[in-house]
Amino acid sequence: MKTTSHPAALKVVTLASCALAAWSPLAIAGNGNGNNGNGNGNSSSNGNSSNSSDSANTNTIPAIPVGWLTAFPTVVQTGTKPTLSWSITYPSIVKDYVDIIPPATVDPKEELDVEVRVLGNGVTVSSGYSYNFVNAEAQLSFNGGNYQRIFYGTNYHVNPNTVVWSKKKVQPHQTLRFGGRYYYNGWGTTYTSSKGTQNVRTLVNGDIPPTKVPMYSAPSLEDFIKPYLDKEGRVKIGPMDVIVFMELTHSDYQQYDQGYDLQDMVLLVTFTSNQPKNNNGHGNNVDGIDSSNPGKANFMEYDTDPNVDDER
Numbered sequence: 001m002k003t004t005s006h007p008a009a010l011k012v013v014t015l016a017s018c019a020l021a022a023w024s025p026l027a028i029a030g031n032g033n034g035n036n037g038n039g040n041g042n043s044s045s046n047g048n049s050s051n052s053s054d055s056a057n058t059n060t061i062p063a064i065p066v067g068w069l070t071a072f073p074t075v076v077q078t079g080t081k082p083t084l085s086w087s088i089t090y091p092s093i094v095k096d097y098v099d100i101i102p103p104a105t106v107d108p109k110e111e112l113d114v115e116v117r118v119l120g121n122g123v124t125v126s127s128g129y130s131y132n133f134v135n136a137e138a139q140l141s142f143n144g145g146n147y148q149r150i151f152y153g154t155n156y157h158v159n160p161n162t163v164v165w166s167k168k169k170v171q172p173h174q175t176l177r178f179g180g181r182y183y184y185n186g187w188g189t190t191y192t193s194s195k196g197t198q199n200v201r202t203l204v205n206g207d208i209p210p211t212k213v214p215m216y217s218a219p220s221l222e223d224f225i226k227p228y229l230d231k232e233g234r235v236k237i238g239p240m241d242v243i244v245f246m247e248l249t250h251s252d253y254q255q256y257d258q259g260y261d262l263q264d265m266v267l268l269v270t271f272t273s274n275q276p277k278n279n280n281g282h283g284n285n286v287d288g289i290d291s292s293n294p295g296k297a298n299f300m301e302y303d304t305d306p307n308v309d310d311e312r
Contacts, residue, residue: 114269136265
């Protein structure tokens with residue numbers, strides 16, 4: 001770990017103190033629609049899924065810089081220079097790790113773990129003056145393979161804490177694509193990422209949803225979506241999450257119909273990097289030296305271990 005002179009130490013203390021913060025794993029909010037987590041209906045998987053009950057979203061990459069800072073000795077006399085040690089893990093965003101290919105293909109850039117959850121199924125049919133939820137199916141295609149069912153049921157079968165599909169060590173360019181359809185007196189049309197349809201859309205934190213997704217305060221917005229939009233109507237999810245909106249009851253040609261709202265099936269895809277980017281304090285913070293650029297800094301004497309890549 002690098003030690004610094006007193007002037008440099010003062011600067012580092014200020015920066016690090018501003019960056020350090022406690023954090024806890026992100027827990028998926030309830031969908032506010034009375035979903036009681038009673039299973040996911042007749043869902044099946046490709047053998048990589050994990051349907052353990054109430055598995056919380058434990059994204060291990062923080063949304064803000066976190067870390068630690070120590071000084072030794074803790075009490076010093078005038079003129080004495082303490083030794084500082086620190087470690088900072090910087091926030092990451094999902095687009096650092098995957099490419100989002102519109103409208104709904106996710107292409108990993110490096111090895112990642114992935115989990116998929118269902119946030120809600122908004123397909124309904126009218127019955128007199130009321131609306132009843134009907135069954136719908138969510139599908140996933142991995143690495144160009146066939147689409148397979150990962151969920152089947154009504155909105156009452158949705159538990160947003162349940163992982164319906166997961167896979168460890170997804171390799172670069174092993175794509176994820178999504179699809180869905182509903183069942184009511186027979187199967188409706190299947191819409192998937194592979195068909196180039198706008199009925200399946202992927203967004204990340206801070207994105208503005210398509211105009212067909214009602215604003216946060218709109219009475220037509222499904223309750224299960226509200227926890228994932230802020231008051232300005234932007235997507236509010238974790239920094240390593242991707243949200244998938246689907247329209248299953250109307251085609252692209254019916255985009256101006258009031259029923260085309262992209263709320264019929266909503267998924268949350270969470271990625272975890274096995275190599276989060278961080279800096280352990282003796283490289284890029286001061287001298288810019290590490291194993292990725294040895295010998296290119298002006299202050300070679302400050303690098304205590306040029307063989308360590310501080311970005312990893």
